[in-house]
Amino acid sequence: MVMKSVNLDELNKLLNLTLTAPTSKLSAIINGMKLLLAAVFIIARHMLIKEQREKEAWEYKKRQLNSINEDLKDSDIF
Amino acid sequence: MKNFILLIFLCVITYGCQDLKYVSDKFSISSASAKSYEYPIFINRTMCLDLNKRPGLCALQHKHSTPLKIEVDPRPYSYLFFIRCTKDLFRKRFDVPKGKRVELEIDPDTFQNFNGFSCIGEVFPDDREKVSARFNFLVRLVKADYIFREDIDFYNRSKKHLALGRYSLYSTIDGVTKKKKTIIKINSDTKVYTESYAMRFNQFGHEKR
Numbered sequence: 680m681v682m683k684s685v686n687l688d689e690l691n692k693l694l695n696l697t698l699t700a701p702t703s704k705l706s707a708i709i710n711g712m713k714l715l716l717a718a719v720f721i722i723a724r725h726m727l728i729k730e731q732r733e734k735e736a737w738e739y740k741k742r743q744l745n746s747i748n749e750d751l752k753d754s755d756i757f
Numbered sequence: 758m759k760n761f762i763l764l765i766f767l768c769v770i771t772y773g774c775q776d777l778k779y780v781s782d783k784f785s786i787s788s789a790s791a792k793s794y795e796y797p798i799f800i801n802r803t804m805c806l807d808l809n810k811r812p813g814l815c816a817l818q819h820k821h822s823t824p825l826k827i828e829v830d831p832r833p834y835s836y837l838f839f840i841r842c843t844k845d846l847f848r849k850r851f852d853v854p855k856g857k858r859v860e861l862e863i864d865p866d867t868f869q870n871f872n873g874f875s876c877i878g879e880v881f882p883d884d885r886e887k888v889s890a891r892f893n894f895l896v897r898l899v900k901a902d903y904i905f906r907e908d909i910d911f912y913n914r915s916k917k918h919l920a921l922g923r924y925s926l927y928s929t930i931d932g933v934t935k936k937k938k939t940i941i942k943i944n945s946d947t948k949v950y951t952e953s954y955a956m957r958f959n960q961f962g963h964e965k966r
Contacts, residue, residue, distance in 0.1 A: 735886070735887065739886075739887040740881055743879055747878075747891070750792075750893075751877050754893065754895065755843040755844075
């Protein structure tokens with residue numbers, strides 16, 4: 680996934696979010712770009728965390744369901 | 758004035774009751790991770806409880822001819838429900854929507870050739886991560902035409918006397934066994950069990966903690 684290739688630390692360094700006063704048209708565009716980049720960074724981070732959590736939850740479910748089968752063998756007394 | 762004081766008193770009581778706050782156990786081990794069986798389910802309309810009256814683990818005697826009903830109350834969250842029984846005679850896995858009751862039935866044909874079976878289930882709520890709870894029940898199958906004994910009931914609705922039944926060959930009252938007692942006087946903590954000729958037993962008072 681593209682989002683995964685984003686190095687979060689580098690992106691953090693890149694985003695020094697102290698916005699310069701928009702003295703010119705160029706600085707206004709740069710400020711806008713910075714805000715956009717920050718938004719992309721926040722969304723990417725959120726998606727990565729969500730994906731990681733979903734993966735962990737799925738692994739937990741898988742592990743639990745496997746252990747049910749083991750426990751069922753123990754209770755097969757008939 | 759009296760009514761006003763009563764109202765103030767009731768308001769204070771109500772406020773006091775609301776002050777009982779929920780203490781979260783978010784960081785403690787979940788029941789399923791601890792290998793404990795605690796999820797409340799109903800089997801044949803009775804909550805599955807263990808000897809200590811804790812929900813989630815139970816054993817029951819069930820007739821070969823009747824279907825076994827499993828129910829779960831609606832929950833304020835959606836969840837994944839899983840159940841599997843020994844010999845693979847029953848297995849289900851499905852998502853349960855928020856506020857929806859689970860009603861399952863094991864057909865008697867599926868356990869016709871068995872003397873019993875055990876089932877384990879697990880519930881994975883969608884509003885929490887890496888948390889789940891399990892239930893486990895053991896079913897002993899008895900002959901379809903067997904008639905279970907009736908409950909021991911009060912004599913003449915008095916709640917002071919107990920009708921042990923016409924077929925009580927022996928009665929054990931608070932640990933002392935006597936022969937052919939049909940009606941006995943009881944206290945609030947009297948514990949009784951009876952035995953018939955065909956060794957069919959019944960009890961009163963032992964279920965109280």
